[in-house]
Amino acid sequence: MYELKDTEIIFVFTGPNGAGRRTVAQMSGSTLGIKQIVSYTTRPPRAIEVEGQDYYFITAEAFADAESKDEFIEVMEIDGYHYGIKESDVTTQLQKFGAVCLILNRYGADALKSVYGDRVVRICIYADRDTVMKREQQRGDSPEQIERYMSHYDEEMEYKDSCEHAFENIDLAHTVFDLTKTLDENYLHRNLLDLD
Structure with a gap:
């Protein structure tokens, strides 16, 4: 297992599906020069998802093969x-x-925390239940998908305090500004932004 140097850091964006965590992560990462690590999944892509940007969409067989070779952290x-x-x-x-x-999600975040510690x-990106449902509807998720995502809403929200x-992602530009400022001031010290 790779041992991180003191200057290396992993930011994990978590929170309920539909709260905008992916969009916030991509915009903040772009501003601060943070590279996104893309996960692998056996599920089919949603209409709006892009291979290699949102996930690497692979077969169950390919996933099992990589898992048998201990290629995955979690x-x-x-x-x-x-x-x-x-x-x-x-x-x-x-x-x-x-x-x-x-x-x-919260389980992946905990898995990484247990491996790499401090x-x-x-970073929990969240929104109230109605806002999340509305966003899921706007992006074209089916009623069945929305019901499945919302079944995890409460447990993802409980994780916020951890x-x-x-x-809270109500206004995207405001959320990205506040987050970028927090990450730069507390962790990165890159002074990439004029935040006055």
């Missing part, structure tokens, strides 16, 4: 689909960029 099963993060992806990107981010900073930071 593996989760959610609603019958498998998800995993490859250790080699994390190691390579950390050595290149010094800071990386991932978008994970070098993992968990995270190092939490941001």
Whole structure:
């Protein structure tokens, strides 16, 4: 297992599905030069998802093969689909960029925290139940998908207090500004932004 240097850090974006964690992570990461580590999954892509940007969509057989070779740091099963993060992806990107981010549920966030300890900073992006449901409807999720996602809402919200930071995502620009400022001031010290 790769041992992180003191200057290397992993930001994990978590929170309820539909709260905007992926969008916030991508916008903040782009501003701060943080590379996103993309997870692997056996589930089919949603209409709006892009291969290699949202997930690597692979077959159950390919996933099982990688798992048998201990390529994953963590593996989760959610609603019958498998998800995993490859250790080699994390190691390579950390050595290149010094800071990386991932978008994970609470179990994935805990798994990374248990492996890398204080070098993992968990950031909960959340919104109220009605806002989350409305966003899921707007992106074209089926009623069955929305029901499945919302069945995890309460447990994802309970995890908020375990995270190092939490941001309510009502106004995207405001959320990204506050988050970027927090990460730069507390962890990165890159002074990339004029925040006055």
